[in-house]
Amino acid sequence: MSHNYDVIIIGSGPAGFSCAMQSSKFDKKALVVESHKDYLGGTWINTGTVPSKALREAAKTILEFNDQFGDHENKKPYERFRMADLLQYKQEILEKENRKVKNDLIKNEVDVARGFGKLVDEHTVEVETHFGSTETYTAEYILVCTGSNPVQPKEFEIDNDKILDYKSILELTHIPRRLTVIGSGVNAIEYATTFAALGTRVTVLADSEDYLTFLDHEIKEQLEQHFNDKGINIKTDVAIQDVEFNALRNHTEVKFNKKSGDQRLQVLETEHVLFLGGRKPNIDGLNLKAAQIETDDNNFIVTDDSFKTNTDSIYAAGDVIGFPRLASASFSQGRLAACNMFGIPALEVPDQIPYGIYAIPEISNIGLTEKQAKEMGMDVTVGRAYFENIAKADMTNHTNGILKLVFNSNNFKLLGVHIFGDEAANLIHLGQSVMAYDGDIRYFINHVMNYPTLSEAYRIAAFNGVNRVYKAGVKYKNILEDQEQ
Ligand SMILES: Cc1cc2nc3c(=O)[nH]c(=O)nc-3n(C[C@H](O)[C@H](O)[C@H](O)COP(=O)(O)OP(=O)(O)OC[C@H]3O[C@@H](n4cnc5c(N)ncnc54)[C@H](O)[C@@H]3O)c2cc1C
Numbered sequence: 083m084s085h086n087y088d089v090i091i092i093g094s095g096p097a098g099f100s101c102a103m104q105s106s107k108f109d110k111k112a113l114v115v116e117s118h119k120d121y122l123g124g125t126w127i128n129t130g131t132v133p134s135k136a137l138r139e140a141a142k143t144i145l146e147f148n149d150q151f152g153d154h155e156n157k158k159p160y161e162r163f164r165m166a167d168l169l170q171y172k173q174e175i176l177e178k179e180n181r182k183v184k185n186d187l188i189k190n191e192v193d194v195a196r197g198f199g200k201l202v203d204e205h206t207v208e209v210e211t212h213f214g215s216t217e218t219y220t221a222e223y224i225l226v227c228t229g230s231n232p233v234q235p236k237e238f239e240i241d242n243d244k245i246l247d248y249k250s251i252l253e254l255t256h257i258p259r260r261l262t263v264i265g266s267g268v269n270a271i272e273y274a275t276t277f278a279a280l281g282t283r284v285t286v287l288a289d290s291e292d293y294l295t296f297l298d299h300e301i302k303e304q305l306e307q308h309f310n311d312k313g314i315n316i317k318t319d320v321a322i323q324d325v326e327f328n329a330l331r332n333h334t335e336v337k338f339n340k341k342s343g344d345q346r347l348q349v350l351e352t353e354h355v356l357f358l359g360g361r362k363p364n365i366d367g368l369n370l371k372a373a374q375i376e377t378d379d380n381n382f383i384v385t386d387d388s389f390k391t392n393t394d395s396i397y398a399a400g401d402v403i404g405f406p407r408l409a410s411a412s413f414s415q416g417r418l419a420a421c422n423m424f425g426i427p428a429l430e431v432p433d434q435i436p437y438g439i440y441a442i443p444e445i446s447n448i449g450l451t452e453k454q455a456k457e458m459g460m461d462v463t464v465g466r467a468y469f470e471n472i473a474k475a476d477m478t479n480h481t482n483g484i485l486k487l488v489f490n491s492n493n494f495k496l497l498g499v500h501i502f503g504d505e506a507a508n509l510i511h512l513g514q515s516v517m518a519y520d521g522d523i524r525y526f527i528n529h530v531m532n533y534p535t536l537s538e539a540y541r542i543a544a545f546n547g548v549n550r551v552y553k554a555g556v557k558y559k560n561i562l563e564d565q566e567q
Pocket of ligand 1: 092093094095096097098115116117118122123124125126127129130131132134135197198199200227228229230248269364367368399400401402407408409410411412440
């Protein structure tokens with residue numbers, strides 16, 4: 083049976099975009115269906131990754147300027163800078179990235195249908211356009227990559243004025259003096275430090291007993307120290323009772339109590355609240371049942387390792403399939419879905435992927451934490467480098483940071499890298515490469531690296547780790563000469 087397309091991709095975020103690009107390189111005819119009236123690029127470009135990071139970069143620049151040259155007349159950043167300028171910067175980046183996506187699709191002869199897509203059967207998608215008309219397309223394969231959207235809070239409503247979510251925070255008209263972030267995931271911590279950099283007094287309310295529990299304990303300690311230094315107040319184990327604007331007192335009240343210990347009601351007065359809770363898959367109206375697509379208990383689409391659903395012609399990728407719900411992973415998943423559909427061999431998404439937290443300063447990690455490695459019964463040693471010992475960090479005034487290597491004491495194999503500090507999300511990739519090639523920490527000692535760079539942290543941490551092994555009784559000569567102990 084002949085179809086209009088080789089693949090129809092529902093959603094133009096990173097998963098959809100990369101599937102479209104890869105399919106086109108395989109000379110396959112692809113159609114992207116996008117429900118947003120104006121923009122391609124999904125949460126990635128329009129409301130999530132790119133805008134939040136553009137705002138963060140602007141805040142970081144202001145912080146760096148202040149740190150280096152001092153506060154002008156003791157004024158806080160919120161008294162000197164306008165939110166409108168910061169958001170204008172974000173908007174310019176967003177427009178630029180949008181144009182790139184649009185042009186790349188055009189250059190690669192990928193068709194785009196604007197409208198809401200829904201499945202009719204295993205090979206057919208119906209698109210309801212913004213003009214009210216309906217178009218029907220068929221394809222050999224369909225990729226569902228419709229992303230995710232936030233779970234709404236049960237205790238209060240987002241009014242998008244005083245009480246904001248990840249979209250309306252990007253429309254603030256001024257830099258708030260006080261902000262309460264409800265949530266303690268990666269995005270919550272990122273926004274908390276972004277606004278703290280702008281002089282905002284930030285409180286974070288976490289409903290769990292702990293937060294960012296996947297971090298190595300030393301990285302977490304550094305982060306908490308940083309929170310103390312910047313006056314970011316984090317309260318854990320919190321049950322929110324209500325959030326509402328008190329017009330008489332002209333502030334927003336957050337009513338909450340601790341879940342254990344003293345459970346008396348507390349009232350926090352703040353200017354704005356930013357709610358960043360969990361996320362759920364965008365499957366409403368997709369008509370998944372038309373193709374008998376299986377979902378899990380939380381409604382995320384179930385796929386196998388090739389990103390194929392239980393229906394042979396339908397694949398799914400990105401946030402709609404759940405963890406890790408990152409743009410970085412979505413790019414790989416969408417591309418691999420295309421490779422698997424068209425039978426072109428490709429590597430799988432590796433088990434170990436880096437995680438980046440774009441707080442100020444950044445945090446990034448890959449592989450095992452020291453605790454995890456020990457719990458697995460491994461004989462591990464760690465090597466640390468503090469940014470205050472790195473010349474480049476002195477020059478850039480980013481001396482607050484640590485890079486920690488976790489490695490096998492017997493063969494020096496690198497098991498994990500954990501970084502808190504400037505450029506952590508970039509720096510992690512050197513460790514990631516060494517790990518991907520099953521390398522050991524002597525790589526950082528035996529290879530010449532550019533100087534001055536923050537990558538020097540790897541060399542210092544490797545020497546620090548080797549020194550510990552030496553002190554434990556292994557001859558230095560054996561450490562450096564014997565590559566396979
Ligand atoms: C505040 C925030 C910050 C983030 N920061 C980072 C970060 O720093 N790094 C990182 O890696 N990730 C980050 N993420 C996560 C990242 O944005 C997502 O993981 C990623 O965008 C998911 O890609 P996707 O392709 O699955 O979906 P999306 O990017 O959400 O795209 C899905 C698209 O599908 C469209 N769509 C939905 N339903 C239909 C339909 N029925 N018909 C047609 N079109 C439809 C939507 O309009 C949307 O354009 C962040 C997320 C948020 C919210």
